[in-house]
Amino acid sequence: MSARVTAAVAARVLAQLRRDPRTLALIVGVPCLLETLLEQLFAGRSPVFQHVGAPLLGLFPFVTMFLVTSITMLRERISGTLERLMTLPLGKLDLLVGYGIAFGAVAVVQAAVVSALSFGPLGLTVAGPRPLVVALAVANAVLGTALGLFVSAFAQTEFQAVQFMPAIVFPQILLCGLFVERGAMAGWLRGLSDALPLTYAYDALAHTATDTLGPRFAADVAVVCGCILLALALGAATLRRRTP
């Protein structure tokens, strides 16, 4: 790995995003809109908003970055720029980590704006430290980026790549414990839930919301970090210098 090349990749991805202000506005604007909708929807029944507000804030970046990354990487594969890069002195991890840094940086902005709105005007409260919610959101964004890089190898078109979102992200959101407590799930669903990374991301956020930052929280964070590394390794395995 080379710090120079990794930084070059990150700077390039950010320059591409800067060229697309509409996408940037959507990345920041959509979660703000959804948090506002949520707060309004449960107006008068504030405990519901208090219960789901913080986890959603932490999970948005996962969804956004998964989608944006898988499309960006797919374009790189289709346009031939990936083939060109593979002939240059660039390591596979330079490329993957460069992407992670760029989208992680975007996630910092996204999470900062959405949490400013949620903790401010929307009146969301968490018992634990608020910066921890933002930090977890960024970790989830990097997880989404790493998974997006990996699955982009299995799509031939942008239509297919978009469909990976409901296929890979929705089941994780349904099973993470946000909608139904994991203890109340049927055994096999519980087992499935145990195997999905977002379960641990949600659990860490829930522990932050209730300020129960014990060993379970530490284990959750460790699992999320492990999944990021695993997804990056899988992503690296899909990058081939030689193609058929």
Place this chain on the structure above:
Amino acid sequence: MAAGLSGPAVRVDRLAVVRGGKVVLSELSCEVAPGTVTGLLGPSGSGKSTLIRSIVGVQQVAGGRVEVLGHPAGSRALRARVGYMTQAPSVYGDLTARENLRFFARVLGRRGDAVDRALAAVSLDDHADRVVDRLSGGQRARVSLATALLGEPDLLVLDEPTVGLDPVLRRDLWELFHVLAGEGRTLLVSSHVMDEADRCDALLLLREGRLLAAATPAELRARTGAEQLDEVFLRLVDAAAA
């Protein structure tokens, strides 16, 4: 620089490539001499791009050997020494020409003046700050070519670099290719237009995945008795079929 290099810049030995169950190249052997502009000519579908991809080391091969500047094709040692221009312009459409070149220059560890030199070499200075997607096809191809020039490579492998360019620009680029060869670099340039063959020091004629001939334009004329290179190609095809 090619100094100190003995033997050919590229040596292909009984190369076989199968793509999607179809044999694209079979038992192909050829060489590219250092410091020359070598043309790789043949109709579309003859396997030119596959041979080029094998030489830059991005093609999975079924058999044979490809050696580039004394190393196996695609080795780490070659990544800063070989410049590659793909057939479709492989640059980022949402960045400007200059931003594209700056990125690739940083990957190669080159300074900013390399970017200006590459832009000037392909006469793109005027359009350097326009987003690539808003450039014409020919301009986009030149951004892609400038990217291949960036690292001042010892070997430049260019897949149809002059497609869609006006005659003046084509002439300028061929002059540039010879200037680069004069500096000791080796250029392998593919084309499906026979009239570009006369601008090459040596030719590799490819048809249906096989090497039809490897010689200078003058030798080919003498061998076939034809004046026009199109006619040379046809006579070689007929002779191979007979």
